[in-house]
């Protein structure tokens with residue numbers, strides 16, 4: 357079942373041009389199975405109407421705490437119902453109120469009564485965003501544990517390109533999903549994830565690669581950040597947004613991936629090798645485009661280095677590999693597990709319909725030492741990633757407690 361399913365989300369909307377984006381954000385939450393109550397400031401109602409959110413399927417919309425209603429404690433009781441409060445867009449004004457304990461309308465009042473995770477997606481004109489008091493308020497809220505996403509640099513309502521644009525709803529959704537995980541599970545831990553394909557050049561215009569979309573690796577990085585880890589994502593060329601709170605390191609070839617993994621793995625706790633690293637690369641790189649001359653041609657390939665084997669002392673405490681096989685999946689996965697001395701391996705089959713390569717879903721089997729195995733039925737890659745990480749946290753904790761006993 358999806359992590360977002362059945363979650364209670366309070367969606368705050370304040371009065372900025374980006375208010376229309378809150379409609380899309382609501383839709384994403386609802387699609388994921390969450391229950392959403394919307395709280396609007398009076399200014400927000402000038403940009404979008406409460407009816408917009410009601411029609412889209414919000415459980416309830418609050419915007420006037422003095423209106424006649426059944427529940428006279430509604431101005432604070434929703435704060436008990438919500439598991440997270442997301443204010444998107446967050447105006448300079450609402451940020452200022454939250455930083456100074458002002459509760460003078462429905463949203464700021466609920467926010468002050470709310471003691472769970474708060475996520476703010478600021479959106480404002482660049483001059484407002486650069487205002488020293490606004491910056492001071494953001495810094496202060498940051499220092500007391502309020503979470504922020506954005507603002508991004510992009511085209512603002514004033515048509516200039518500058519910082520101040522609200523992060524896209526998809527990104528705000530992903531950050532919310534991260535914040536619903538237990539952040540203390542991997543706090544202070546360094547996690548390395550590899551993702552995507554590698555691209556091995558033949559000549560300036562041609563290459564060898566594979567169909568890896570990178571989605572499984574990105575989901576792992578996304579979930580690991582949600583569990584509170586410092587995540588470095590080493591990625592081959594893909595068309596995906598970098599998950600919030602994740603540091604990206606872009607590479608192309610297997611050799612580039614190898615040197616990035618070597619460098620990043622120093623002091624790392626967990627490594628997820630989800631990238632589809634090309635087994636072979638062309639032996640020679642032709643500096644000029646190879647001309648078509650004959651009916652056939654031969655390409656000489658040589659094996660790429662084995663990244664895990666070359667890690668030596670920099671190998672993280674727990675290393676998880678991935679096996680993509682089209683036949684004898686279990687046997688081959690277990691062979692790879694042993695050969696590479698992995699802690700466990702995640703096996704999947706790219707030919708299965710509706711899961712795997714390119715899909716947002718996956719169905720995998722985990723194999724580990726001493727006959728450990730766990731089948732994870734078809735689910736969104738993010739939810740699969742959460743389960744994989746939970747299993748690796750168990751291993752990491754076991755290692756930690758063993759070490760403590762030895763000391």
Ligand SMILES: Cc1cc2nc3c(=O)[nH]c(=O)nc-3n(C[C@H](O)[C@H](O)[C@H](O)COP(=O)(O)O)c2cc1C
Pocket residue numbers: 369370371372373374397398399400446447448449450479480481484
């Ligand atoms: C057309 C228009 C667009 C605005 N856009 C923004 C905005 O994007 N961000 C912002 O902080 N304020 C913006 N404002 C100013 C806020 O609406 C104003 O500060 C208001 O008091 C905010 O109230 P609230 O925080 O209670 O929603 C805009 C005002 C107008 C008239």
